[in-house]
Amino acid sequence: MQLNKKFVACSFLLLAASAQADDGIDRMTLADMRHALNKGTLSSEQLVRHYLDNIRANNHQGQNINALVTINEQAIDQARKWDAERVKNPNATYAPLAGIPFVVKDNFDTAGMVTSGGSYVLRSSLPSQDAFTVKKLIDGQAILLGKANLSELAASFGWFGYSSFGGQTLNPKNTKRDASGSSSGSAAAVAAAFAPFALGSDTSGSIRAPASVTGTVGLRPSLGLISRSGIIPLSLTFDTGGVITNSVLDQAIVLDAIKGQDKSDSATLDLVSDKIQFESTLSRSSLQGKTIGVITNFKGANPEVDAVFKAAQETLGKRGARVVPIDLPTSFETLWSDVLGPVGESEFKPQFERYLATLNPGQPRTLAQFLDLAKKNQDENGPHGMNPARLAGLEAVSNTESTDSPQYISILSRKIPQLRAQLMGIMKQNKVDSLFFATMSCPASVVHGVTDDSYVCKSGDTYASSYIASATGFPEITVPAGIIKGNLPVGVSFLGGYGEDAKVVGFGYAFLGR
Secondary structure, eight states: OOOOHHHHHHHHHHHTSOOOOOOSGGGOOHHHHHHHHHHTSSOHHHHHHHHHHHHHHHTSSTTOOOOEEEEOTTHHHHHHHHHHHHHHSTTOOOOTTTTOEEEEETTBOBTTBOOOTTOGGGTTOOOSSOOHHHHHHHHTTOEEEEEEOOSGGGOOTTOTTEETTTEEOOBTTBTTBOOOSSSHHHHHHHHTTSOSEEEEEESSSTTHHHHHHHTOEEEEOOTTSSOOTTBOOSOTTTOEEEEEESSHHHHHHHHHHHOOOBTTBGGGGGSOGGGOOSGGGOOTTTTTTOEEEEEOTTOSSOHHHHHHHHHHHHHHHHTTOEEEEEOOOGGGTOHIIIIIHHHHHHHHHHHHHHHHTTSOTTSOOSHHHHHHHHHHHHHTTOTTOOOHHHHHHHHHHTTOOOSOOHHHHHIIIIIHHHHHHHHHHHHHHTTOSEEEEESSSSOOOBOTTOOOTTOOOOOSOTTTTHHHHHHHTOOEEEEEEEEETTTEEEEEEEEOOTTOHHHHHHHHHHHHTO
């Protein structure tokens, strides 16, 4: 794949920098970084250069993870500016993430930096302003390091972590495997120590699955906790922003920084986010005396994943929780065909075109125009070809006329409310504080075009359990639970009721003991 010009420019800067010895930065939490920056024992420039060195070593060479598609060529200058301010005002109080670098999935608008959504068609799209969550971080003086690859327009269609703009992202834990999707680049970047945290988006598992297969932490928050303004939409009934981190503590710190009401996203007005506090409520004893409902529906696809899940239940007991098995009704096993699929097919075209209308001159304004450009590029058989199944999927929804079909209205007005009420009823009936399950029923899948006979998966859809939180709008956190053969991480999930984000994050923290 050709490198973005900004990446090339930054690479020349990096070639002049000497390789750093192990300085311990990769093992630091965000709280450690904040303390060191405030004391002056670490500079923002040191942090930025450290991560840029890691990127230079393994993004497009070394492991060739290909997690990042664009680098902010101003990052070092911005870090120096923050360092100078700290020296000038050593006793000032800084925001928790001030001076700390981060990366963001390339479907979040970034002012003056390409936001492609993973599509070669949008390779020159330069938004005029930052997405709401990106702006919150930058206003808090965090340093935007670069943009992360993703499955094209946030939908994988079998090629997880592949896009026509950025190519294929690999899993840092095993480069024969993918980093799932669609927030593949975000998860791979954190797992490969290209950044201490990364923003991602989740529609039907796009944060949780990549976090699970890379050994990182990811939360799909309650719908409305985190704004979607400035994120290329896939299906706004289910879309949400989120974050991928190395630890639950880091997750809590970033969530406190990016949550909040946004007048441009009405979903955020339904949730009083100020009352949801993450870092201050973390406790290693939060599982003590709690009852956790262990979902039994999604087992049997991979024996090693099942073994990790069984061991994780034993860990719950060691943390003071009581576990009870729960077999959900079969309606929770068919959520893709019954809910997510039909709604997504109805919503994509009008919502995507509404986003396209915000772009700078020269960009497509309709899905039809977008498809014309995509097919023209496809015919040229260049290095930036779209996954054929993704292209076919776009063509299939191009004839969608509106979102007023009886099926669509019935799903939104009846089916989804019924699912929410039914799930809360099941939790209340069983007197459980959270539901618990393996985030994915199988490990990371094999990269498209690569052979790996060790892959075992007896599930038609390894994402199936992820659809529960997506369909209901409830929060789900995935945390690492073990490593199986091939150095493949396996994650487990806690799911709670609407607005119980801090509770499930706390359970994840107690489960890991950190």
